[in-house]
Amino acid sequence: MKIHLKGVEKKYGNIQAVKPIDLTIEDQFVTILGQSGCGKTTLLKMLAGLTEPTAGEIHFDDTPIFSLSKKVNVKPNKREIAMVFQDFGLWPHMTVFDNVAFGLRGKVAKAERTAIVHDALKKVKLEQKAKMKPGELSGGQQQRVALARAIAVNPKLILFDEALSALDAILREQMREEILTIVQSIGSKAIFVTHDQTEAMAMSDNMIVMNSGEVVQTGSPEEIYHSPTNTFVANFIGKTNWLEEQDKMIRPEHVHPYPQANTRARSGIVKKCMYEGDRYLIFVETNGHLWKFYDHQPHIQGEKIKLYIEENTIHSLQKQEA
Incomplete structure (x- = not known):
């Protein structure tokens, strides 16, 4: 299913929650990424039919789902979608099965x-919990119940609204893998709203980055990470080092403490060293800027150091915009 948005926007009085958007969504797993208040959940709710756009049109394939000018607004239960919420949205008095x-x-x-319910519970590995109440389950198990409820109706599209934010770090990583596997196995499409860059990068076929109510970049995780279109995207997605020319940046993994082929050197002083398990993240003051790079060895605060930059990996925002 292709999703087409044409001039879709949402205002609350004088507040523009979502600025006019023209967008086509066709990848299987898409994330909408942005900071709190950027409009990503509002956009998701407009797709779901839970919030009515102020203007514009939404089409699922060639079928109009919403059009203000044509007076079309298909009800949420007629859009062949399912939604998984941040708080799971389970009925506490009902069993898992119900x-x-x-x-x-x-x-x-x-x-x-x-038969459908048992199959859905089997997919999320909760067959043995069918007679239990949500309050008797862990957070991860409740999330699986919410996912089972979503896939049981055989939707063409599943919408996830910050669906993993209530879980701890280990469970989040585990549920990412399970959600991807299940979505792929049932052949549905998914749109996943999150403010977590790592989550979005790991799960997405395509990403939609939002800021202040507008879409600022779309593309694969690789495209957005390596070729951000503006300073917001560059700083929001991953870690960034800025050269003296403020429109040029380089990622920490392309900066080294030892000479490399096709590199140029610059001097600095180590300000901080953070252990990340498999490597150290080193902060270095150089030419008035605080730079970051990775190393498998720690560095001492105050140490004088030379950094070697892979020149062919420097990204120019000005060139990207052109």
């Missing part, structure tokens, strides 16, 4: 419903 079956009521016969 929570997953909820969206199937009135759509399929009871016997078929039972």
Whole structure:
């Protein structure tokens, strides 16, 4: 399913929550990434039909889902989508089975419903928890119930609104892998809203980066990381070193403490050294700027050091915009 947005925007009085957007979404797993308040959840809710746009049109393939001018606004339950929320949205008085079956009521016969629910629970590895209540489950298990409920209705599109933010770091990483595997196995498309850059980079086929209500860049994780279009994207996605020419930047992995082929040197003083498990992140003051690079050995604060820059990896924002 292709999703087309044409001039879609949202205002709350004089506040422009989402500025006019023209966008086509067609990859299987897409993330909308941005800081809190940038409009990403509002955009997701407009796709879901939970928030009505102030202007514009939304099409799923060639079918209009919303059009102010044509007076079209398809109800959320008719859009063939499912949504997984940050707080899971489970009914506490219902069993796991009944929570997953909820969206199937009135759509399929009871016997078929039972088979669908058991299949969904099997996909999320919760077959043995069907008779339990959500309050008896861990946070990760509750997240799996929410995912099972979403896939049970066989949606064309699953929307995730900060769906992993309530989980601890280890569970988040585990659930990323499980969500990707399940989405790929059922053939649905997914749009995943997050403010976590690592999460977005790891999961996405395509990323939509938002800032202050507008889409500032779209592309694969590799494209956005290596070729940001402006300073916001460069600073928001990954770590960045800025050259004296403020429109030129280089990533820390292309800066070395030892001579390399096709590099140029610059001097600096070590300001801080942070251990990251498999390597150290070193902060160096050079030419009035605080630079970062990685090394497998620690460096002492105050140490004089030379940094060697891979010149062919310097990225020019001015060139990108041109």
